[in-house]
Amino acid sequence: xxxxxxxxxxxxxxxxxxxxxxxxxxxxxxxxxxxxxxxxxxxxxxxxxxxxxxxxxxxxxxxxxxxxxxxxxxxxxxxxxxxxxxxxxxxxxxxxxxxxxxxxxxxxxxxxxxxxxxxxxxxxxxxxxxxxxxxxxxxxxxxxxxxxxxxxxxxxxxxxxxxxxxxxxxxxxxxxxxxxxxxxxxxxxxxxxxxxxxxxxxxxxxxxxxxxxxxxxxxxxxxxxxxxxxxxxxxxxxxxxxxxxxxxxxxxxxxxxxxxxxxxxxxxxxxxxxxxxxxxxxxxxxxxxxxxxxxxxxxxxxxxxxxxxxxxxxxxxxxxxxxxxxxxxx
Ligand code: NDP
Numbered sequence: 001x002x003x004x005x006x007x008x009x010x011x012x013x014x015x016x017x018x019x020x021x022x023x024x025x026x027x028x029x030x031x032x033x034x035x036x037x038x039x040x041x042x043x044x045x046x047x048x049x050x051x052x053x054x055x056x057x058x059x060x061x062x063x064x065x066x067x068x069x070x071x072x073x074x075x076x077x078x079x080x081x082x083x084x085x086x087x088x089x090x091x092x093x094x095x096x097x098x099x100x101x102x103x104x105x106x107x108x109x110x111x112x113x114x115x116x117x118x119x120x121x122x123x124x125x126x127x128x129x130x131x132x133x134x135x136x137x138x139x140x141x142x143x144x145x146x147x148x149x150x151x152x153x154x155x156x157x158x159x160x161x162x163x164x165x166x167x168x169x170x171x172x173x174x175x176x177x178x179x180x181x182x183x184x185x186x187x188x189x190x191x192x193x194x195x196x197x198x199x200x201x202x203x204x205x206x207x208x209x210x211x212x213x214x215x216x217x218x219x220x221x222x223x224x225x226x227x228x229x230x231x232x233x234x235x236x237x238x239x240x241x242x243x244x245x246x247x248x249x250x251x252x253x254x255x256x257x258x259x260x261x262x263x264x265x266x267x268x269x270x271x272x273x274x275x276x277x278x279x280x281x282x283x284x285x286x287x288x289x290x291x292x293x294x295x296x297x298x299x300x301x302x303x304x305x306x307x308x309x310x311x312x313x314x315x316x317x318x319x320x321x322x323x324x325x326x327x328x329x330x
Contacts, residue, residue: 001026003096004065004302004310010051013248019311020050024066032128034089034103035077039329041094041307042070044313047165049248050147057273067095070125072109072116073330075093083108088116088245090124097307097330111291121154122286122299127243131284132277135166137270138194138215138239142167145211147204149195150172150219150244152180154325157187158297159217164188165296172207172223174200176320183323187298191266200227212236221243232265240271241273250316301322 007020020240028033046263050061061067075087080103083089089106094101109119121127133155134140146163150156151173160171168277173184173192184192193203204213204227214236218227220241228238246253291297302322304313310328317326 001096001098004064004307005064005066006051006061007064007330008079009053009063010048010248012250013049014051014311014315016311020064021308022066026198029077029079032102033100033103034075034080034083034106036071036089036091036093036099036101036106037076038071038073038094038097038099039088040072040117040120040303040308041096041328043310043317043326043328044069045242045244045247045318047314048318051160052203059097066093068092070120071095071099071125072119073099074105078103080090088119090119093321095307095310105303110289112291114208115299117325117327118223118292118299118304118328120327121290122158122297127158127288128277128281128284129274130155130162131288132274132280133241133272134159134162134215134217136236136249136277136280137272139268140166140168140215140237143169144214145171145172145233146215146217147174147207147208147213147231148219149224149228150299150322151184151189151192151244152258153219154178154299154322155241156217156219157184157300157324160184161187161297162291163215165291168318170208170211172213174203174220180323183300193223200224200297201230204228204231210268215239217241217244218243222246222255226258229256229258229261229267232261232267234265236265236267238267238269240269244318286320304328306330317321 082103088109091106148159152175173189174195181192191207212233216238219242222245
């Protein structure tokens with residue numbers, strides 16, 4: 001089977017040389033295991049952190065073994081009563097064409113509800129991150145003004161639409177191209193801006209129209225977080241989901257320089273990992289399926305074909321080439 005390995009650790013932005021396409025033999029199926037043919041694999045920003053050799057919330061990738069990450073595929077051989085041929089399953093052995101793993105390490109994808117790819121996006125970890133981050137971590141409530149950065153990305157686009165569906169008084173999004181800004185307005189955001197056009201601080205203030213913001217869902221960190229703190233209302237809440245502006249950084253960034261505002265405004269800044277929100281999975285799956293069915297939430301996908309192009313898809317994701325979820329079709 002073909003797989004992508006980490007050939008060397010990136011310094012700053014990853015390059016082609018950091019990855020290698022390799023062949024390896026599939027192990028014999030043992031009792032309780034399944035063989036899965038991957039249909040889609042996920043490339044995600046958090047993987048950049050795992051390419052560094054530093055201890056973090058998830059272990060660093062090892063050099064010269066297959067990378068791993070989210071994948072959805074079809075069971076093509078089974079030695080488990082729990083999975084049958086043809087089942088669509090989500091699992092964590094991405095970055096390869098075929099995976100052998102314990103049946104218990106897979107979850108069934110309800111492809112009667114949505115296509116398999118959606119289980120890596122809106123109906124998967126991405127969706128749970130948006131749902132739990134907004135509702136449980138930031139404790140969103142009806143009438144709030146919500147700002148989300150990385151808004152045209154996989155998580156961000158869902159955050160804004162969930163907020164609208166649940167009665168936000170105003171939803172503001174930021175993204176890095178005019179096309180993405182236009183897409184956000186189509187998706188129902190009340191206001192959207194291109195953070196490359198002018199300082200975030202100025203554009204956010206204009207977008208909030210003098211009302212401030214109550215919730216900031218942070219995917220970006222740095223100057224976006226600084227701008228949000230400046231615009232936050234008293235008692236505002238920040239869900240700290242990601243800081244993608246810093247993932248390729250080789251030096252610490254100064255922003256946010258105004259963290260002290262959290263005192264006077266009595267803000268809550270709460271970091272979270274989706275892995276710590278799994279208790280909300282069932283509630284999330286039910287509500288998201290309903291929102292998708294009635295059209296109140298829509299999702300975009302950017303699909304790159306071929307395992308050999310997975311490193312490129314990952315690098316392009318960090319550079320913002322995607323609208324919605326970045327996926328590799330195998
Ligand atoms: P996205 O689909 O949002 O893709 C990443 C996007 O980040 C790009 O499309 C790009 O869009 C934007 N970006 C890249 N560099 C910058 C920059 N310097 N400043 C501003 N935007 C930038 O990825 P995900 O939806 O998968 O992830 C979004 C965030 O959520 C990430 O920070 C990720 O780490 C985090 N996350 C956290 C989880 C958790 O458990 N806490 C779980 C899942 C995701 P643009 O063109 O707009 O620049």
